[in-house]
Amino acid sequence: xxxxxxxxxxxxxxxxxxxxxxxxxxxxxxxxxxxxxxxxxxxxxxxxxxxxxxxxxxxxxxxxxxxxxxxxxxxxxxxxxxxxxxxxxxxxxxxxxxxxxxxxxxxxxxxxxxxxxxxxxxxxxxxxxxxxxxxxxxxxxxxxxxxxxxxxxxxxxxxxxxxxxxxxxxxxxxxxxxxxxxxxxxxxxxxxxxxxxxxxxxxxxxxxxxxxxxxxxxxxxxxxx
Amino acid sequence: xxxxxxxxxxxxxxxxxxxxxxxxxxxxxxxxxxxxxxxxxxxxxxxxxxxxxxxxxxxxxxxxxxxxxxxxxxxxxxxxxxxxxxxxxxxxxxxxxxxxxxxxxxxxxxxxxxxxxxxxxxxxxxxxxxxxxxxxxxxxxxxxxxxxxxxxxxxxxxxxxxxxxxxxxxxxxxxxxxxxxxxxxxxxxxxxxxxxxxxxxxxxxxxxxxxxxxxxxxxxxxxxxxxxxxxxxxxxxxxxxxxxxxxxxxxxxxxxxxxxxxxxxxxxxxxxxxxxxxxxxxxxxxxxxxxxxxxxxxxxxxxxxxxxxxxxxxxxxxxxxxxxxxxxxxxxxxxxxxxxxxxxxxxxxxxxxxxxxxxxxxxxxxxxxxxxxxxxxxxxxxxxxxxxxxxxxxxxxxxxxxxxxxxxxxxxxxxxxxxxxxxxxxxxxxxxxxxxxxxxxxxxxxxxxxxxxxxxxxxxxxxxxxxxxxxxxxxxxxxxxxxxxxxxxxxxxxxxxxxxxxxxxxxxxxxxxxxxxxxxxxxxx
Numbered sequence: 222x223x224x225x226x227x228x229x230x231x232x233x234x235x236x237x238x239x240x241x242x243x244x245x246x247x248x249x250x251x252x253x254x255x256x257x258x259x260x261x262x263x264x265x266x267x268x269x270x271x272x273x274x275x276x277x278x279x280x281x282x283x284x285x286x287x288x289x290x291x292x293x294x295x296x297x298x299x300x301x302x303x304x305x306x307x308x309x310x311x312x313x314x315x316x317x318x319x320x321x322x323x324x325x326x327x328x329x330x331x332x333x334x335x336x337x338x339x340x341x342x343x344x345x346x347x348x349x350x351x352x353x354x355x356x357x358x359x360x361x362x363x364x365x366x367x368x369x370x371x372x373x374x375x376x377x378x379x380x381x382x383x384x385x386x387x388x389x390x391x392x393x394x395x396x397x398x399x400x401x402x403x404x405x406x407x408x409x410x411x412x413x414x415x416x417x418x419x420x421x422x423x424x425x426x427x428x429x430x431x432x433x434x435x436x437x438x439x440x441x442x443x444x445x446x
Numbered sequence: 447x448x449x450x451x452x453x454x455x456x457x458x459x460x461x462x463x464x465x466x467x468x469x470x471x472x473x474x475x476x477x478x479x480x481x482x483x484x485x486x487x488x489x490x491x492x493x494x495x496x497x498x499x500x501x502x503x504x505x506x507x508x509x510x511x512x513x514x515x516x517x518x519x520x521x522x523x524x525x526x527x528x529x530x531x532x533x534x535x536x537x538x539x540x541x542x543x544x545x546x547x548x549x550x551x552x553x554x555x556x557x558x559x560x561x562x563x564x565x566x567x568x569x570x571x572x573x574x575x576x577x578x579x580x581x582x583x584x585x586x587x588x589x590x591x592x593x594x595x596x597x598x599x600x601x602x603x604x605x606x607x608x609x610x611x612x613x614x615x616x617x618x619x620x621x622x623x624x625x626x627x628x629x630x631x632x633x634x635x636x637x638x639x640x641x642x643x644x645x646x647x648x649x650x651x652x653x654x655x656x657x658x659x660x661x662x663x664x665x666x667x668x669x670x671x672x673x674x675x676x677x678x679x680x681x682x683x684x685x686x687x688x689x690x691x692x693x694x695x696x697x698x699x700x701x702x703x704x705x706x707x708x709x710x711x712x713x714x715x716x717x718x719x720x721x722x723x724x725x726x727x728x729x730x731x732x733x734x735x736x737x738x739x740x741x742x743x744x745x746x747x748x749x750x751x752x753x754x755x756x757x758x759x760x761x762x763x764x765x766x767x768x769x770x771x772x773x774x775x776x777x778x779x780x781x782x783x784x785x786x787x788x789x790x791x792x793x794x795x796x797x798x799x800x801x802x803x804x805x806x807x808x809x810x811x812x813x814x815x816x817x818x819x820x821x822x823x824x825x826x827x828x829x830x831x832x833x834x835x836x837x838x839x840x841x842x843x844x845x846x847x848x849x850x851x852x853x854x855x856x857x858x859x860x861x862x863x864x865x866x867x868x869x870x871x872x873x874x875x876x877x878x879x880x881x882x883x884x885x886x887x888x889x890x891x892x893x894x895x896x897x898x899x900x901x902x903x904x905x906x907x908x909x910x911x912x913x914x915x916x917x918x919x920x921x922x923x924x925x926x927x928x929x930x931x932x933x934x935x936x937x938x939x940x941x942x943x944x945x946x947x948x949x950x951x952x953x954x955x956x957x958x959x960x961x962x963x964x965x966x967x968x969x970x971x
Contacts, residue, residue, distance in 0.1 A: 396524060398452065398523045398524065398587060410597045412568060416561050416568070417604050
């Protein structure tokens with residue numbers, strides 16, 4: 222009986238670590254898998270894990286919103302974008318990333334020129350290095366947490382009541398100004414995205430996609446930095 | 447809620463949306479009207495800011511950290527908006543920057559066929575974000591302001607859609623900016639975790655000043671602050687985080703480059719002052735000025751001192767090698783960020799005041815230099831330094847204005863740049879960090895090298911290497927590169943240039959009152 226009690230008490234912690242493992246592994250896979258569709262699906266998995274963490278912490282509204290917005294809407298947007306841009310596979314060479322699979326004939330022709338210098342080894346070395354840095358930093362933060370702990374913060378969610386009402390109240394009182402500013406952020410992003418992507422007068426609309434001539438221009442220029 | 451406290455922001459946001467709508471109803475050849483609408487909006491917001499300064503800001507003097515009088519100020523709208531001398535002063539600066547950039551942009555946008563309405567709307571949104579950054583003590587609003595500015599800036603950098611360099615600039619700015627945002631967010635999360643509040647004033651009692659990384663005190667919040675240093679380091683283009691700046695500055699449309707070099711940078715400095723200023727000052731006064739002034743400053747003080755030295759040195763040395771004037775000015779702006787960081791390393795109210803004054807001076811002189819570049823570019827002169835050969839004869843006024851701005855950037859006495867550097871220098875010496883001041887002087891001497899390179903081209907080199915051969919081809923400028931002396935000045939760019947040059951002198955002559963104002967503002971952080 223006492224074992225069962227302890228197990229039940231440990232359940233949230235167990236769940237948290239399981240979810241953390243899911244998030245970390247799928248986040249890692251996003252950066253590692255070749256097929257971009259697979260990466261998108263791993264990202265969906267990571268989003269779902271985050272939603273689970275929210276729910277575990279008693280933030281039911283945030284968890285639901287996370288599922289609806291990230292797992293639902295944003296993931297679908299990603300898949301649509303992948304479908305529309307006809308981007309299937311990421312090459313090892315970051316310079317040729319978009320080039321390999323764009324339908325655009327001219328960028329396809331430019332891709333081989335950028336390729337030969339890129340052997341897969343530098344990317345592997347960078348992966349290992351950044352992995353080590355990330356692990357070191359994680360260990361550092363964990364050590365700091367263990368040493369100092371966190372200050373007590375009043376959490377409305379801890380009461381177990383639905384959090385929708387407190388969130389709504391906070392959004393329209395204390396955080397009203399940030400809430401409104403967020404709409405300006407979205408407007409600016411919308412206008413910016415359209416202005417960059419819109420094709421007018423035959424202009425190339427590949428600025429955000431990082432077309433290979435762009436990166437070639439970057440590599441060819443003598444930079445003292 | 448007293449919404450009049452954010453009246454300038456409301457006006458700028460309204461103007462941005464209004465410009466977008468106006469653009470819809472205008473015939474393509476009348477689109478420059480959106481520019482005039484933007485000017486009107488920015489001017490109205492300036493008036494509103496002045497009204498705010500007179501009617502709302504609490505100028506009653508309180509005792510600052512070191513006992514000197516500072517303007518009190520207060521926070522409102524759920525503690526989100528800080529209504530104080532600092533925010534009003536910087537809002538006015540940002541609005542002035544926006545005004546000058548719009549003046550610089552109207553002709554350029556028309557000549558280069560930029561999407562005019564979107565250009566000005568995004569510029570207004572960027573200015574709005576900067577105002578929110580400077581006007582808040584809350585990490586949430588600071589972050590939203592930062593993103594407003596950043597997202598607008600990415601799009602602005604890529605507006606020259608037929609120019610590959612512009613796309614490269616947008617992409618590089620976007621990728622590094624996204625990385626910086628991630629660092630900043632992570633840092634903010636840790637600061638929130640360590641202090642239990644998103645308000646930056648909570649840092650004061652959180653024990654970050656006495657703490658060591660991973661040791662006693664508040665290591666979580668301190669770790670968050672170090673991440674914030676890195677994240678804002680990208681935004682400031684401080685040296686280990688600067689590599690995106692030259693490419694972004696070179697590729698972006700030149701008025702946008704002018705904006706980048708002063709606007710988002712000044713806003714990032716404002717935020718850094720808000721977040722780190724009080725903490726650093728507390729650490730400095732608690733620990734006292736130890737050996738070399740560093741012992742008492744803790745991890746953050748040392749960090750800023752190192753950043754300052756590395757930033758100005760690398761910026762200046764790399765600028766020496768540049769052939770393109772926009773790249774040169776990019777590295778010069780990196781170096782100036784280094785000078786500004788001295789104020790943070792010094793970590794006294796005087797150091798912060800010197801930073802505020804230097805931000806004003808730097809905005810004026812750098813915008814002036816870019817105004818000349820744009821003025822010449824509109825007339826077909828290329829962006830290479832060699833294109834400026836013989837400019838002293840071809841366009842004597844522009845050359846003279848460039849000379850004035852460069853002298854100010856170097857720090858020659860009657861101009862604002864001298865007083866700015868002098869103020870920073872004095873603050874460093876006063877805080878027992880004379881070595882930092884010495885590094886500054888050495889760097890100013892190095893900077894003479896590249897500024898003089900342009901001046902020599904303008905006045906001493908003959909017309910033997912004129913702009914004709916690669917000027918137009920390189921930049922894709924539609925205007926033929928010839929007979930510039932006979933073209934009369936475009937009134938708007940000329941006006942902007944005039945404003946900047948007048949400001950370079952006026953800020954110098956008004957040093958005394960402005961320094962007092964900066965002191966009041968910085969003391970109330």
